Amino acid sequence: DSDVIIGKYAEGKMYNGTQVPFKNGKNIKDASIITDHILSTLAPHKMYRRAMLNQYDVRFPDSSYIPVEEDQVFNMKAYSVSRKISILADKDYYYWNQREDFGNLGKSSSYTYNEPWKYLNILSEVFNIIEASPNWTLAEQSRLKAMYIGRLFNSSYTTVIEIIKLQKNEQEREKLIAGLRKIINERMDAQSINEVRQASRWMVLGIKYGMNDEELSNLETELFSGEKSLAQNIQSINGETVKNLSIHGRTCAIPVDFLKKETSLGTK
Known part of the structure; x- marks a missing residue:
């Protein structure tokens, strides 16, 4: 059945x-x-x-x-x-x-995601589907949004940072980021964002709190710059190792356990 x-x-x-x-x-x-x-x-x-x-x-x-x-x-x-x-x-x-x-x-x-609406439409439509499900509870819907955006933002073949870079000009890049920010702010609560897998959560937080494409790329560089950066501004919160970073004047706890794993595997 x-x-x-x-x-x-x-x-x-x-x-x-x-x-x-x-x-x-x-x-x-x-x-x-x-x-x-x-x-x-x-x-x-x-x-x-x-x-x-x-x-x-x-x-x-x-x-x-x-x-x-x-x-x-x-x-x-x-x-x-x-x-x-x-x-x-x-x-x-x-x-x-x-x-x-x-x-x-x-x-x-x-x-290819060479225009903002292509990426925005799929994320928006999947969220529509999750919210309209007759079977999933509100808690499950929140978790599934986190799971899906985590997958979409950091798949096996591309990341949202790379998708942003695909856009043809600065205006289109900002249009994509603004659209993603609107979806995240309006359709994901704090608990849902905290459930996004670590490899994607830093991107979600960066977009949520107002970073543009250059700032997101700089954040990526800072996070992936090696073991030395992982030793700075580190603390443990709810079982996660986080790095405190300032995003437009707001201190954000960015989980970095996944970076340690990637470093140990020799992939970063």
């Missing part, structure tokens, strides 16, 4: 390093949207109950409104109305293959 079934991914021919979730082999009949890593897989390689899709009009959005990451909108809508989401991880169900020319839709000239 599942509405969505997520099958285990496997490394197929010419596997390109994309995440393969659910490696532990555990089947979950009634999976939690919060704790079972469902939000880590928003590609449409799943099984869906047709009656559910039709009842709630779950469809891919029009490309004139959501031209990028439209599968994320589709899946978030499906998740939001599903009575039960199940995971099949006992064996391989979907093989992740790479085309021989290493091409895909994501590499086309039109499939």
Whole structure:
């Protein structure tokens, strides 16, 4: 009686390093949207109950409104109305293959966040879906907003800082930042922001408190400048190691535990 079934991914021919979730082999009949890593897989390689899709009009959005990451909108809508989401991880169900020319839709000239409205529309629409869900409590909605913006701002292939730099001029960059600031201020409370994963939270805080694109880039440089910077203005708050930084006169506690992990892995 599942509405969505997520099958285990496997490394197929010419596997390109994309995440393969659910490696532990555990089947979950009634999976939690919060704790079972469902939000880590928003590609449409799943099984869906047709009656559910039709009842709630779950469809891919029009490309004139959501031209990028439209599968994320589709899946978030499906998740939001599903009575039960199940995971099949006992064996391989979907093989992740790479085309021989290493091409895909994501590499086309039109499939890019090169205009502010593209990025703003997907974040706004996903938040609309989360808030309209008949199944998720207010606490779950708050947590899911944090989880989604954390994913969107710092994905495996780009960050919001890089998206801002893609815009064609300063006016467009500021338009994007202002739009993101409006969404964050109006649709995320303090608890929701505190639940954003550390690798993205500094970006959310920087945008929330008025940084422009140059200031965000400078903040990125300061955070990632090495072990010496991590030793300055450090304290522990609620189990997190935070670095106190001034953002437009406001002292903000920026979590930096994730930087220590990246440094230890030799990635930064």
